[in-house]
Amino acid sequence: MGTSGAALIVQDDGNFSATPELQESLQLSPGTRLELIRREGEEIRFRIPSAMREIKSWRDLEGILADFPADPNAELEAERQAELKRDAL
Amino acid sequence: MDAIPTKLVLDSWPILEWLKGRQPSTRNFRQILDAVFSGETELAMSRINYGEVLYSIRKDFPPERIEAAHRAFLELPIRYISVDDAMVDEAAALKAVYTCSYADCFAVALAIRSDAPPVTGDKELLMLREIGLQVLWTAV
Numbered sequence: 001m002g003t004s005g006a007a008l009i010v011q012d013d014g015n016f017s018a019t020p021e022l023q024e025s026l027q028l029s030p031g032t033r034l035e036l037i038r039r040e041g042e043e044i045r046f047r048i049p050s051a052m053r054e055i056k057s058w059r060d061l062e063g064i065l066a067d068f069p070a071d072p073n074a075e076l077e078a079e080r081q082a083e084l085k086r087d088a089l
Numbered sequence: 090m091d092a093i094p095t096k097l098v099l100d101s102w103p104i105l106e107w108l109k110g111r112q113p114s115t116r117n118f119r120q121i122l123d124a125v126f127s128g129e130t131e132l133a134m135s136r137i138n139y140g141e142v143l144y145s146i147r148k149d150f151p152p153e154r155i156e157a158a159h160r161a162f163l164e165l166p167i168r169y170i171s172v173d174d175a176m177v178d179e180a181a182a183l184k185a186v187y188t189c190s191y192a193d194c195f196a197v198a199l200a201i202r203s204d205a206p207p208v209t210g211d212k213e214l215l216m217l218r219e220i221g222l223q224v225l226w227t228a229v
Contacts (some may be wrong), residue, residue, distance in 0.1 A: 070149035082157025
């Protein structure tokens with residue numbers, strides 16, 4: 001794919017930046033999520049979750065986030081914990 | 090999961106677990122939906138908790154799938170209950186006493202008002218048992 005040696009740079013805000021060439025080569029677009037598979041020594045492996053299937057009815061929603069890193073209940077739980085921490089002040 | 094009562098109040102937790110496909114919550118939620126579709130039970134949800142699901146969809150779904158997901162979510166056989174002034178007072182009273190999020194207090198207030206157990210796997214709502222309310226637990 002011609003990406004050997006291409007670099008992803010971590011920004012101050014924690015975001016990654018990739019050169020246009022690397023984005024094109026890996027087919028990355030703004031908002032693409034990369035899921036960490038594992039780290040072995042100096043090698044870090046990510047995967048791009050498969051595209052979300054089409055949603056035609058409510059039945060298609062079941063398990064639709066299973067292959068995505070997004071975890072809405074974990075996010076809500078973090079919000080709730082922050083709220084409870086504020087309440088305790 | 091215990092036997093499904095004839096009416097239930099839905100918290101956001103079971104729907105969000107169902108989107109993620111985690112078990113046993115997904116299997117249990119599907120069983121509840123089957124009971125609603127067959128007319129054995131009714132499912133109500135506060136608009137506040139509906140909002141929690143909706144903003145999770147808006148945040149976590151790819152932009153091109155958000156509208157379809159929202160439409161599909163609205164197809165679920167759930168009666169959404171808008172919040173009135175008295176319910177805000179009831180939720181605030183619960184929030185002042187119990188350790189739970191403000192949004193959860195609306196699910197509890199609706200459950201008390203409807204005399205219907207909430208469906209959840211959210212451990213925060215276990216406090217309902219302290220005040221004598223039944224909880225339909227969908228988690229492990």
